[in-house]
Amino acid sequence: MDLKSYLKERADRINRALEGYLPDGEIIPHNLHQAMRYSVMAGGKRIRPVLMMASCEAAGSDSERVVPVACAMEMIHTYSLIHDDLPAMDDDDFRRGRPTCHKVFGEAMAILAGDALLTEAFVLLSAPATVQGLPHGAVRQIIQIMARNAGSFGMVGGQAVDIESEGKEVDIPTLEYIHTHKTGALILASVQAGALAGGADDRAFGHLTRYGEMVGLAFQIADDILDVVGDEKQLGKKVGVDEARGKATYPALFGLQEARRRAVELRDLAVAALEPFGAAAEPLRRIACYIVDRTC
Amino acid sequence: MDLKSYLKERADRINRALEGYLPDGEIIPHNLHQAMRYSVMAGGKRIRPVLMMASCEAAGSDSERVVPVACAMEMIHTYSLIHDDLPAMDDDDFRRGRPTCHKVFGEAMAILAGDALLTEAFVLLSAPATVQGLPHGAVRQIIQIMARNAGSFGMVGGQAVDIESEGKEVDIPTLEYIHTHKTGALILASVQAGALAGGADDRAFGHLTRYGEMVGLAFQIADDILDVVGDEKQLGKKVGVDEARGKATYPALFGLQEARRRAVELRDLAVAALEPFGAAAEPLRRIACYIVDRTC
Numbered sequence: 375m376d377l378k379s380y381l382k383e384r385a386d387r388i389n390r391a392l393e394g395y396l397p398d399g400e401i402i403p404h405n406l407h408q409a410m411r412y413s414v415m416a417g418g419k420r421i422r423p424v425l426m427m428a429s430c431e432a433a434g435s436d437s438e439r440v441v442p443v444a445c446a447m448e449m450i451h452t453y454s455l456i457h458d459d460l461p462a463m464d465d466d467d468f469r470r471g472r473p474t475c476h477k478v479f480g481e482a483m484a485i486l487a488g489d490a491l492l493t494e495a496f497v498l499l500s501a502p503a504t505v506q507g508l509p510h511g512a513v514r515q516i517i518q519i520m521a522r523n524a525g526s527f528g529m530v531g532g533q534a535v536d537i538e539s540e541g542k543e544v545d546i547p548t549l550e551y552i553h554t555h556k557t558g559a560l561i562l563a564s565v566q567a568g569a570l571a572g573g574a575d576d577r578a579f580g581h582l583t584r585y586g587e588m589v590g591l592a593f594q595i596a597d598d599i600l601d602v603v604g605d606e607k608q609l610g611k612k613v614g615v616d617e618a619r620g621k622a623t624y625p626a627l628f629g630l631q632e633a634r635r636r637a638v639e640l641r642d643l644a645v646a647a648l649e650p651f652g653a654a655a656e657p658l659r660r661i662a663c664y665i666v667d668r669t670c
Numbered sequence: 671m672d673l674k675s676y677l678k679e680r681a682d683r684i685n686r687a688l689e690g691y692l693p694d695g696e697i698i699p700h701n702l703h704q705a706m707r708y709s710v711m712a713g714g715k716r717i718r719p720v721l722m723m724a725s726c727e728a729a730g731s732d733s734e735r736v737v738p739v740a741c742a743m744e745m746i747h748t749y750s751l752i753h754d755d756l757p758a759m760d761d762d763d764f765r766r767g768r769p770t771c772h773k774v775f776g777e778a779m780a781i782l783a784g785d786a787l788l789t790e791a792f793v794l795l796s797a798p799a800t801v802q803g804l805p806h807g808a809v810r811q812i813i814q815i816m817a818r819n820a821g822s823f824g825m826v827g828g829q830a831v832d833i834e835s836e837g838k839e840v841d842i843p844t845l846e847y848i849h850t851h852k853t854g855a856l857i858l859a860s861v862q863a864g865a866l867a868g869g870a871d872d873r874a875f876g877h878l879t880r881y882g883e884m885v886g887l888a889f890q891i892a893d894d895i896l897d898v899v900g901d902e903k904q905l906g907k908k909v910g911v912d913e914a915r916g917k918a919t920y921p922a923l924f925g926l927q928e929a930r931r932r933a934v935e936l937r938d939l940a941v942a943a944l945e946p947f948g949a950a951a952e953p954l955r956r957i958a959c960y961i962v963d964r965t966c
Binding site: 397402403405406407410453454457460462463480481482483485486488489490492493494496497499500501502505513514515517518521522524525526527530531533534535537538551 | 693698699701702703706749750753756758759776777778779781782784785786788789790792793795796797798801809810811813814817818820821822823826827829830831833834847
């Protein structure tokens with residue numbers, strides 16, 4: 375398989391679906407709906423939806439059924455970016471190569487657009503058409519996993535500790551808490567939701583969970599490394615901001631070389647967890663390598 | 671029935687349940703969990719949960735089963751208050767008689783506490799214990815209704831139009847849009863969720879929906895009137911703020927007398943919609959009167 379065209383084809387599929395799911399900017403309230411669209415349709419690699427679809431396939435099912443769930447996940451991810459960029463939070467002016475939501479629509483509308491996207495995700499998850507394509511009872515489990523991993527014991531918990539740690543000396547357990555929660559939680563939830571949608575049994579679900587945990591942490595370490603060595607234009611955002619802010623990162627605590635070694639180790643553990651799935655897990659394997667190898 | 675002790679007994683029941691559902695402030699991240707608890711446990715009349723329980727009873731069921739759903743609704747309502755009070759939004763320093771969340775925990779933590787409460791509502795709604803007590807399939811419908819009414823076509827939509835209208839001349843359709851969405855949507859969703867949890871058939875659901883629409887609008891008109899004639903101490907918040915901000919309100923557009931007449935009319939329509947339920951709907955009747963009559 376050609377990973378580049380695979381990723382593009384999947385991202386295009388998700389973008390088309392999101393286009394249909396997001397409220398039209400011509401519908402009242404115009405500004406709110408335009409702000410939601412502006413941030414969601416700004417691009418991005420759609421890595422969480424792609425992982426979800428690939429996980430559904432590894433579990434032995436057609437990934438088409440999980441597209442609405444994957445779009446809901448991307449809405450949750452985008453809401454977290456909008457709120458993270460706010461002046462009271464990370465105060466970022468650019469995201470995905472364009473001005474951030476609050477820069478274009480104002481702070482109040484950005485707060486509301488984030489709120490509305492998080493809420494819309496659950497509208498989509500509980501829609502009859504979403505439920506119909508999935509195994510019996512899977513939607514309740516998927517909502518439970520996505521909400522848990524997005525909330526105070528997941529992503530938002532990671533953001534809270536991250537913000538409280540700025541400018542402070544951070545120990546290794548705190549750094550790992552931030553990483554596994556702030557980024558890792560939604561990546562893990564994406565893989566798990568794909569597994570449930572694909573009808574994975576308990577054993578397969580366990581293996582895919584292991585994969586999701588390893589890839590989630592590897593993803594954040596890679597992100598940290600790219601903030602040090604990455605190319606601003608290619609990433610569509612400023613680099614070097616973690617250091618400027620005194621953010622806790624892997625390279626800051628362990629050095630670049632050790633951070634890379636750890637990312638490679640996690641990649642190998644992720645790939646090893648896929649062993650029982652054979653060829654059906656090939657996309658998941660390649661994505662784990664793609665996430666880590668672009669940092670080397 | 672004695673309405674005062676009924677309302678107190680129900681609010682106490684909800685408070686005990688919320689106490690158990692909210693993450694402990696001793697669990698990491700401490701500040702986030704403390705901020706969530708601070709705002710939820712600040713009191714308030716729990717009018718949405720009480721309406722939901724009363725609606726469940728009108729539909730012929732024991733209201734105990736709907737308590738988790740009612741707590742989820744109160745979390746959604748509280749998140750909306752926290753975000754509404756932020757400096758970029760209404761910039762309020764006091765709520766329910768105490769300093770607002772961002773005044774105590776800072777803006778970043780208040781944004782995250784709101785996000786976490788909204789998310790936690792869906793954790794609770796999709797929990798196995800919540801689903802078990804309800805009619806088959808009701809939880810999916812309840813999640814759908816609650817998310818729709820909380821999102822860009824419901825409460826958040828109303829907030830967006832409200833904020834955009836500040837200081838502008840507002841026409842009657844815009845005022846009604848704000849009122850039916852910003853406050854009315856969650857009130858309606860509370861009544862509808864109670865109906866579904868209580869196993870209402872389509873006809874009963876239709877009648878209770880009508881009640882919810884009328885009461886929702888009456889509630890906001892009453893709120894507007896109380897901002898003009900209410901007692902600051904009793905309400906636990908400043909009065910006269912709508913006028914100071916140039917907010918669109920019923921009394922501002924129609925005058926106090928006409929606003930009161932309209933509230934009474936809506937109360938009567940709400941009560942009329944309950945006719946088929948007989949004695950089982952007595953609490954709903956009394957609550958409609960309570961909402962409107964405190965403005966006279």
